[in-house]
Amino acid sequence: MKKLLKKRSRKAGLSPGSLVHIGEVRQADPHTEVITYDRERVDVSQPALEKECPLPPVEGAVTWLNVEGIGRLELLKRLGDCYGIHPLVLEDIANTDQRPKAEEYDKYLFVVLKMLIPLDSGVSSEQVSFVLGDGWLLTFQEGLDGDPFNPVRQRLKNPQGRIRSQGADFLAYSLMDVIVDNYFLVLEQVAESIEVMEEELMRAPSQRTLAEIYRLKRDLLFIHKAIWPLREVINSMIRRDSALVKESTLIYLRDLYDHTIQVIETVETLRDMLSGMLDIYLSSVSYRMNGIMKVLTIIATIFMPLTFIVGLYGMNFKHMPELEWAWGYPSVLLLMLIVTVGMLIFFRRKKWF
Amino acid sequence: MKKLLKKRSRKAGLSPGSLVHIGEVRQADPHTEVITYDRERVDVSQPALEKECPLPPVEGAVTWLNVEGIGRLELLKRLGDCYGIHPLVLEDIANTDQRPKAEEYDKYLFVVLKMLIPLDSGVSSEQVSFVLGDGWLLTFQEGLDGDPFNPVRQRLKNPQGRIRSQGADFLAYSLMDVIVDNYFLVLEQVAESIEVMEEELMRAPSQRTLAEIYRLKRDLLFIHKAIWPLREVINSMIRRDSALVKESTLIYLRDLYDHTIQVIETVETLRDMLSGMLDIYLSSVSYRMNGIMKVLTIIATIFMPLTFIVGLYGMNFKHMPELEWAWGYPSVLLLMLIVTVGMLIFFRRKKWF
Amino acid sequence: MKKLLKKRSRKAGLSPGSLVHIGEVRQADPHTEVITYDRERVDVSQPALEKECPLPPVEGAVTWLNVEGIGRLELLKRLGDCYGIHPLVLEDIANTDQRPKAEEYDKYLFVVLKMLIPLDSGVSSEQVSFVLGDGWLLTFQEGLDGDPFNPVRQRLKNPQGRIRSQGADFLAYSLMDVIVDNYFLVLEQVAESIEVMEEELMRAPSQRTLAEIYRLKRDLLFIHKAIWPLREVINSMIRRDSALVKESTLIYLRDLYDHTIQVIETVETLRDMLSGMLDIYLSSVSYRMNGIMKVLTIIATIFMPLTFIVGLYGMNFKHMPELEWAWGYPSVLLLMLIVTVGMLIFFRRKKWF
Amino acid sequence: MKKLLKKRSRKAGLSPGSLVHIGEVRQADPHTEVITYDRERVDVSQPALEKECPLPPVEGAVTWLNVEGIGRLELLKRLGDCYGIHPLVLEDIANTDQRPKAEEYDKYLFVVLKMLIPLDSGVSSEQVSFVLGDGWLLTFQEGLDGDPFNPVRQRLKNPQGRIRSQGADFLAYSLMDVIVDNYFLVLEQVAESIEVMEEELMRAPSQRTLAEIYRLKRDLLFIHKAIWPLREVINSMIRRDSALVKESTLIYLRDLYDHTIQVIETVETLRDMLSGMLDIYLSSVSYRMNGIMKVLTIIATIFMPLTFIVGLYGMNFKHMPELEWAWGYPSVLLLMLIVTVGMLIFFRRKKWF
């Protein structure tokens, strides 16, 4: 099960702007890739960032530098120097326990998002940071569970694609769009689990159903926490009228904003459903208890008087006239039959069966 | 049971503005109809859209093009070219998992709504898109469970009707009004189900009641999700002072806004009632349990001592003086009578029956 | 029990502004009354509206036309023509399933309220519509459960009363004030029921308590729905700076606004209390269950071992040495006494009694 | 137990501005006191208000007129005439079922607060009205459970006190400050009760705990209702830039505002705690039930088979070979021992004891 909080303890007391990596590291070495494109051509390279800064973008071209794996802090520092990035921004990139946000600086726009990837065992969450400059875009992924940017790479190869004729802001939008599309995939997975449980809930609720409801509630709580700030992030990008985001891209960002709202509402709807299911579970378990207790009570109420009667005539008193009667035994059997039938009628009247 | 989420997976990673149909298809071929009217005449035709664009509206007349069934994407593309509609709008029309919204473009206003149709088995939800231009209106329905626009078609045939002397904006309003009227029908159906359950709840709550409460909660959650954004949609149409919506239509839109608020409040009221019913259900089941346990406890408390007593004198000890007594048997009967009466008095005091 | 929703189905698909009466009709014929007054005199008449329009108000005088019973739609139409009222307003007057609202038109202000009247069997809700013009006021009641405007009629007869020297806006205010005063009466009735139940809840909660809590919750939900929009209605009357509402009346409207806020807060407080009572009910029932189960468990735990022991010596084995012993019977009696006392000490330790 | 609502029925239908006393009367005769002070002197008098108006304040001095007991309406009317107070204000002073509010009139500021006084049996609530003019202050208390203004009277006697050199606005502030200080005392009392209950809850929850939780929830609901509007009241006094409140007093009002926010947050925290305690109570009672049922089930499961076995060999069939066996009896005893041990192992495995 995922940890509730990432360990930030190492940062406590450090000077602000200190580069400390917070989060899990799966790849020892970060993987970096530079794609430069304009209408005519696309260049893909893996430069040795330690020695040289990635080429400054040619007039009209767009340079996209993608870093997968952010554990190597010197690399971050180096890129910060190359592109003139504020230490606090670098600190936020290295700290994967960041809240999604958008901040505008003089020469670039800084955006942090959470990427959710559906896995078999639940949901994987990764932090993605964007630094959008004039003609260039840096993206930083944690590099844990796969790279969802491939569809955009494919589209970049198509010379007719709209993306090739647009700037770095459109590239950033396209990558964010892919991330938001992945949210829908995650929610579809959750919704399917909920539908499976709905049937179980009505047919045969079990301890397992309960554990599953709890697990999904927990997952949705964390999805909610990851997605909720996004609305504010994208809205602030639209409203802040930055020179880095072109007018023509705004309409796409507005579309993205709509999708984000829809994702958020879907999360809330699913959370409402789970709460409802928990109430139904409790009510259903209580109702079933009633059924069990009715069986027990009917059985006890019928057989306790009968057992008493047979016990009565099992006593060893010397003077018990009934025992001598020829019709004693059949009379007692009859009496017991009457008692039983009377009880059954009583329970029938109470609608117990 | 309806799916919680529509499959959007096919869209993940595609370029924005890609036309992909998301949703169910029941009609292989879309049904299109063009109605052109002004004060004097009404023309109804079913043009072959593949070959020609629907006629541009004559000065002063209104052209309404209604498309039922949106699975044929070429048709959408063709209409997009004819009327100059942005690819993102076409994408939204094709994707039936859209959140209700209103967007203004240069030459047209784009509105997406959810239409709810009461069925025997629950509620059917369909997406309806409006593209309102100067003198023309395009409407797109999914074409699943019937066409609710017939009353408007009837009114169009009446030469004295107010609708004939107004523009395309009034036509759009009239169609939205029909959709909102349908919301009331759906809520009436839900309210009736709730009233039936209210009686059951007090008389004899059962597992069926629980399942029904759950079903209605789920339905209302989805109705809520479909209707809630509408308030913002219509409000934005009123406030945004578009040249496409005439002053004289605004008063009708305000009326529609009031209806929408009322629908939303009714949904919330019904949801509150269902939550209340669930609490009552649980309390009632717990209370009934008490009744059952009282019966069991009374029976056990009376017969256990009696059974012990008769068992006592059923022992086979050689030396049990009581067994020899002439009054042994009647004394024991008397003792048991006293025990029973004592127990009954005890329970009476505790107000158990 | 009241219907959850009024049937609006008849309206679905009709042209906006169509006059359709929605609601219950108790009086076949509407009762209309015209009161004209100024500082000097008061005239009361019952004009035949079918033939003539009520007299236009004399300069400085106020004409109040009150209609009780709105089922006769021709009458509404006729009044609409006389006073130049918009068809949408007439439609809203005829439809008693209206949400409280205030709308300003060129020559009049239209206000819809809900009037609550405490009845023995619960709460009766009626719609009251106000059309306030310059020197005239039309009021429309449903005429179901009595007319609460009598105190105002009385005050109109008093030549010294403030109301006589004020305009139609003050008359409208006075009538609304009476309506809001009635809300307090309704809430007092609910509060008394709650106090009765509070005692029951602690003394002896029953299924009846539960049904009563549910009934009151339902009532308060509907009172809430009727009263909640009022705050906005009165606030908008104060803020909108209409020529129809004089400066000197505003201070009274502000007072009315305060009362409305207080009514709304009281409704919320009572709803909170009922929710709290339901939780207490459930907890209390569970607690009582514990008591019942303790009795059962104590009885069973004491008598089951005893019954086993006496059964043991009721066996018919040939070779059971204990049965022959002279002290066998007393020893067994002693053993059983020890078992019983041991059990009692055990339960005492567990604080079960 | 306190009434949920004060009877306002007497007011229904009366003309606005009618003086009607709503509330309890404990003192037949109101007690009035006038304190006039400036830097040099303090005069305390008890004027006969029926005959003369309290002296108009001397230039630079402050006149404070405190009325305890508001049942005598002529007195109110008389003061209203003396100081030129609007009838609606007098009506609000007489009606002790007022919502806290601040209203500015031409020549005075009208403020209504609720004073909470901790009593042994719970919380007493009294309404206090302030009419703050230029150099004079009227205060009206209900006079039910003591006068909390004494500390201010003491401070007025101290010639060096800050209060002596300030105006009537600072006096009003000081009195309100005392009232808000009393809120803290009330909340301390509630918090102590909660702490006592917390221990009970974990050790031995009883029906009494439940009743106490309910009582405190009810109390806090009413404290909430009394205190909540205060924030708005004081905020509006700060913001409205009245000539009656001096700049130098504003900083004190801001301090008072902070205290009010803190009181409100504390009330919410305590309410949250009580809700939590109720949930814990229910869970704890359910858990204890499990314990009780385990005892019962273990006893029944062990003794029912044993009782059956001994009953089996108590049958009187002629041909029951086992009864004749020499080792019959010991074998049965052994069998029963095995059954018992088996059962105990089974329950041990299930972790039932």
Add this chain to the structure above:
Amino acid sequence: MKKLLKKRSRKAGLSPGSLVHIGEVRQADPHTEVITYDRERVDVSQPALEKECPLPPVEGAVTWLNVEGIGRLELLKRLGDCYGIHPLVLEDIANTDQRPKAEEYDKYLFVVLKMLIPLDSGVSSEQVSFVLGDGWLLTFQEGLDGDPFNPVRQRLKNPQGRIRSQGADFLAYSLMDVIVDNYFLVLEQVAESIEVMEEELMRAPSQRTLAEIYRLKRDLLFIHKAIWPLREVINSMIRRDSALVKESTLIYLRDLYDHTIQVIETVETLRDMLSGMLDIYLSSVSYRMNGIMKVLTIIATIFMPLTFIVGLYGMNFKHMPELEWAWGYPSVLLLMLIVTVGMLIFFRRKKWF
């Protein structure tokens, strides 16, 4: 267990601005320390504040006066005189039951925060007050559970550190940053406890789990109360454009603001989780009860009929033909076997085991 409220009773009725210490005192004597630094040097001294005022800051240098332990009121008064601090501010410093807030005065900015320190036995909360002037900073700690400012003292000793070249506002920010970092430590501790309990909840919920959930809920309620106002505090520092906070520090404050939002959201997430766990606890306990009752019911239902049958043939009637039959005993054994198997099949069908 911590007290719910600090005793403020001593303050009730006192003049505003009266210095009264509210809170716990652990250190008899306050510990004061003055650090003066600029780019070149750092001076640490422990001046005798009773006799002299701490040196006024040299041009360009920063003087930080830290007071640990605020029980000695004369010291506070003395510092107030030295630095010209308003009596209301001194009162707020002495009263440790303050709500976090930021207030701007002419010559200084006053900020109150709550510092949370994770202890083994839970969370310790201390109040820290900041008075930020031009070139000087006073900080007041309660001095209960350790001083978290040491990391900043370390950083001050580093001549290259950014903090040495910045003003008093950056120092204040750095100290607040340390406090907010400590919040993360506290929340990590809570999150770990929750994770431990999650496992318990699914494996074996006990009364202890319940007590622990309650304890954590209570802790989080108080953490929430301490942290919630912080967002407003820091936001107001950023927005109020004070001359005391330099432009270059604002970007750091914005970073701090982001951390605060994240802390607040984490607290809410953890509270949501605990609420969810309580629901799961209740559901799980109810479900386990069903299991217990099933065991009891199965046992009773099988053995009660059997016990009746053997009792039947234990009766002592003279005329009971079955007793004489040679096959009587085996037939009864067979009958009982059939009854038992029938019962087992019945329960199997009901899926009870």
